[in-house]
Amino acid sequence: MSTLKLDLESYKDLLKQYIETQNEQALYRAEQFSKHSIQQNITPDEIINVHIEALLELYPDIPSNIQSSLNFLLETMISYGLAYQEYQALREKQLELQSEISVAANMQQTLLSTTKPEMSELDVGAISTPAKQMNGDYYHFVKDQEGSLGIAVADVIGKGVPAALCMSMIKYSMDSFPDSRMEPSVILEGMNRVVERNVDPSMFVTMFYGLYDPDTHEFNYSSAGHEPGFYYSAKNDSFHDIEAEGLVLGVDRSVKYEQYTQHLDVGDMVVLLTDGVTECRTGDRFIERDEISDVIHQYKHLSAQEITEQVYRHFERLQDFQLRDDFTMIILRREV
Amino acid sequence: MNLNIDVDHEGNNKYVSLSGEIDAYTAPKLKETILPLTQDAEATVVVDLQQVTYMDSTGLGVFISALKSTKEYGGNLKLIQLQERVYRLFKITGLTEVIDIETDSTVRGGM
Amino acid sequence: MDFQSCVNIKKEWDIVGARQLGRDISKKIGFGTVDQARIATAISELARNIYLYAGTGKVCFETIENLNEKGLRIIAIDEGPGIRDVTQVMEDGFSTSGGLGAGLPGVKRLMDEFDVISRQGEGTEVNVVKWLR
Numbered sequence: 001m002s003t004l005k006l007d008l009e010s011y012k013d014l015l016k017q018y019i020e021t022q023n024e025q026a027l028y029r030a031e032q033f034s035k036h037s038i039q040q041n042i043t044p045d046e047i048i049n050v051h052i053e054a055l056l057e058l059y060p061d062i063p064s065n066i067q068s069s070l071n072f073l074l075e076t077m078i079s080y081g082l083a084y085q086e087y088q089a090l091r092e093k094q095l096e097l098q099s100e101i102s103v104a105a106n107m108q109q110t111l112l113s114t115t116k117p118e119m120s121e122l123d124v125g126a127i128s129t130p131a132k133q134m135n136g137d138y139y140h141f142v143k144d145q146e147g148s149l150g151i152a153v154a155d156v157i158g159k160g161v162p163a164a165l166c167m168s169m170i171k172y173s174m175d176s177f178p179d180s181r182m183e184p185s186v187i188l189e190g191m192n193r194v195v196e197r198n199v200d201p202s203m204f205v206t207m208f209y210g211l212y213d214p215d216t217h218e219f220n221y222s223s224a225g226h227e228p229g230f231y232y233s234a235k236n237d238s239f240h241d242i243e244a245e246g247l248v249l250g251v252d253r254s255v256k257y258e259q260y261t262q263h264l265d266v267g268d269m270v271v272l273l274t275d276g277v278t279e280c281r282t283g284d285r286f287i288e289r290d291e292i293s294d295v296i297h298q299y300k301h302l303s304a305q306e307i308t309e310q311v312y313r314h315f316e317r318l319q320d321f322q323l324r325d326d327f328t329m330i331i332l333r334r335e336v
Numbered sequence: 337m338n339l340n341i342d343v344d345h346e347g348n349n350k351y352v353s354l355s356g357e358i359d360a361y362t363a364p365k366l367k368e369t370i371l372p373l374t375q376d377a378e379a380t381v382v383v384d385l386q387q388v389t390y391m392d393s394t395g396l397g398v399f400i401s402a403l404k405s406t407k408e409y410g411g412n413l414k415l416i417q418l419q420e421r422v423y424r425l426f427k428i429t430g431l432t433e434v435i436d437i438e439t440d441s442t443v444r445g446g447m
Numbered sequence: 448m449d450f451q452s453c454v455n456i457k458k459e460w461d462i463v464g465a466r467q468l469g470r471d472i473s474k475k476i477g478f479g480t481v482d483q484a485r486i487a488t489a490i491s492e493l494a495r496n497i498y499l500y501a502g503t504g505k506v507c508f509e510t511i512e513n514l515n516e517k518g519l520r521i522i523a524i525d526e527g528p529g530i531r532d533v534t535q536v537m538e539d540g541f542s543t544s545g546g547l548g549a550g551l552p553g554v555k556r557l558m559d560e561f562d563v564i565s566r567q568g569e570g571t572e573v574n575v576v577k578w579l580r
Contacts, residue, residue: 049481071480078488082553089539089552157393202367202401206393206429225429247430251400275393325392 012054019058041088043081048074101161105133108164112171114140116305117149121214123335125304127312128328136163137274137328138170144181147214152187153226153330154207155274163326166199170207184209184222185257188246192224192257195250205249208272217264217334222257224249227275230293232300234267239293242270264334269304271296272330296331304331338362340387341369348411349380355387358395367398374405374413381406386417396425403435414438453507454494456525462494465506472508473519477579486519486577489557492550493523493573501527501570511576518559518578526570533565 014033018026037047052070056062112135116124128137136156143149154170156163173194177187187209195205208229210221225248228241246257264270273292292311299310308329315327339362344351350373358366373381381402385391399415406413416438418426426432452472454465469490473483490506497504504525511518530536539552551573555561560576 045481045484049479052480071484074480075484075487078484078557082488082556085556086539086552093539155393157397201404202397204393204397204400204429225431227428245430245433247433248396248400251403251431252434 008050008053008057011050012057015051015054016058041085043084045074045077045081048077101133104161104164105130105135108134108168111168112138112140117141117143119149119214121217121334121336122149122212123304123331123333125306125308125331126329127305127308128326129312130326132160134161134164135326136160136167137326138167139272139328139330140171140174142174145179146181148181149212149214150182150184150187151210151212151272151330151332152207153209153272153274153328154205155226155326155328156205157203162203166203166205169194169198170205181211183259184211184220185259188222188224188249188257189255192249192255193253196253199250204251206275207249208244210270210272212264212270212332219262219264219270219332220259221262222246222259224257227273229273230269230271230296231262232269232271232293232296233265234269235265239271239297241289242272264332266334266336268334269296269300270332272332274326274328304333307331339366341366343369343373348376348378349382350376351382351384353384353387356389358388358391358398360392360394363394363398366395367401370398370402371405374402374411375409376411377409379406379409379411380414381411382414382416384416385419385422388419388422391422391425393425396429396431399435400431412436453505455503455505456494456497457503459498462491462498465494466490469506469508469519469521472510473577476510476517476519478519478577482577482579485557486521489554489575489577490521492554492557493521493575496551496571496573497523497525497527501525504570516578518576520574520576521558522575523573524570525572529567529569529571530563530565531567533563537563 011033014026014029017023018030034047048070052067052074055070056067116126124141126139126141128135128139130136138152138154138156140152141149142152152174154167156166156170170191173191174187177190188207191205191207199205205224206226207224208221208226209223210219212219221242221244223244223246225246226244228243230239231242232239242260242262244258244260247255262270271293295311295314296307299307302310308331311329312327339354339356339358342353344353352370352373354366356362370381370383373379383399399413403413414436415426418437423432423437426435426437431437452468454461454468456462456465466487470483470487473486478486494506497506502525504523504527507522507524509520509522511520536551537555551563554573554575557577558575559578560574562574563571564574565571
């Protein structure tokens with residue numbers, strides 16, 4: 001069958017066989033024939049043309065009205081043939097774009113990669129999964145000269161390539177801050193100016209910046225309109241929201257950010273996330289924030305990394321494995 | 337998922353009433369409607385969100401552009417009758433501090 | 448150039464006239480039914496572009512012959528607004544959304560040779576050839 005060609009002879013033979021026997025085998029071969037034709041980029045109008053020619057050879061005295069009707073059919077199919085060719089060309093282009101995007105996604109991963117810090121005082125877990133190939137979420141760890149750990153989490157409005165491009169800008173700006181200790185409010189104010197100057201008016205970025213001091217066990221933080229995280233108190237075995245007020249980045253150049261402090265006791269956790277976690281919907285139902293803290297609570301005996309993975313799996317399943325938004329979650333737990 | 341947009345003009349006062357969902361698919365349409373309204377000098381644009389059951393961050397982006405645009409043209413932007421879930425988005429992002437949002441008419445427990 | 452014949456395009460009905468003349472000439476040259484149908488479809492596209500975007504123009508036909516080949520050249524000329532970005536117009540999917548037609552990429556596929564010259568504000572000339580095989 002593989003040697004089958006769209007030549008008049010083989011089509012004529014097939015057609016003849018079918019007309020004479022009307023058996024299923026001929027029809028099966030016709031199916032093979034059409035699949036083969038598709039592989040060879042043969043358009044529907046060409047098949048009709050071959051059909052007409054084969055028919056005229058088999059039955060030379062076909063009435064002229066039937067012949068005319070076949071030509072009419074051929075004319076009608078020409079545009080379909082063109083549409084089919086165009087579809088093929090667009091499909092190839094789409095594959096090309098897809099491979100370009102996956103190259104870009106790999107580049108982005110390299111660009112945004114951050115090393116999870118190893119600290120005896122803190123157990124750190126982090127997960128970030130894009131809804132599409134490119135990620136509009138960003139998180140970054142940085143240890144300053146005094147030994148404090150800075151944690152940045154940001155979420156660009158929208159998803160896909162535009163959000164990812166904006167994210168790269170955030171990353172470069174973050175890298176340009178000095179290594180000495182920077183207060184969260186100062187960092188957000190700097191980032192606000194960068195975003196305000198460089199992005200489209202309808203684009204904005206939410207960002208949370210926290211600084212953990214392993215000597216005092218204080219967690220200082222500021223938020224630029226970012227989805228509130230959770231603080232888990234081991235002593236009370238309860239969660240509450242990490243409330244922090246602050247405008248999203250990129251709206252008002254002169255905005256000041258307030259800074260807050262949360263002391264961590266042994267076993268306490270700080271959970272940071274993006275709105276891809278809280279805005280996730282299952283059908284018409286929204287995920288309530290309580291549900292997230294419940295899942296974390298359920299797995300709190302695991303390591304911070306394992307907890308983030310369990311939460312991710314939970315919500316992935318709830319959304320039928322089709323994330324609607326980028327998903328990022330970071331958990332810090334004081335160990336000693 | 338759809339968004340219906342109705343616009344009433346009364347001189348410089350424009351009343352936009354929305355119903356449905358504001359997300360990545362409907363936001364462009366909303367932006368196309370609202371932005372030109374904010375570009376009339378000293379226009380007051382009131383947006384009624386009572387029938388908006390869902391909004392994501394793309395929707396916030398539209399209102400931020402509208403806010404910037406009204407400021408540029410010396411106009412006003414006011415949002416009224418927000419459902420609780422929608423209001424929460426404005427609250428978290430700090431936009432309640434910079435956009436005029438009528439809070440007393442907020443529909444509590446909307447969704 | 449000495450054109451065999453031209454059809455002026457002013458109204459939609461002239462598209463049919465252009466097709467008819469094009470088909471008659473292709474038949475004379477010896478093109479088979481399927482090629483005749485393709486040539487007619489290409490003529491439709493070219494004539495419709497003139498009718499829709501330039502208002503008026505003409506489609507001309509010329510039988511061409513060299514040592515071992517025979518073919519049909521079709522030239523569509525208008526003095527309309529011209530095409531701002533030919534590369535964009537030649538992209539698949541640009542002008543065909545909504546099933547309006549095959550567009551210029553379709554004409555290119557239907558024919559063997561394709562050339563377009565367009566100047567903004569001056570007009571467009573599309574020059575295509577189909578060889579008899």
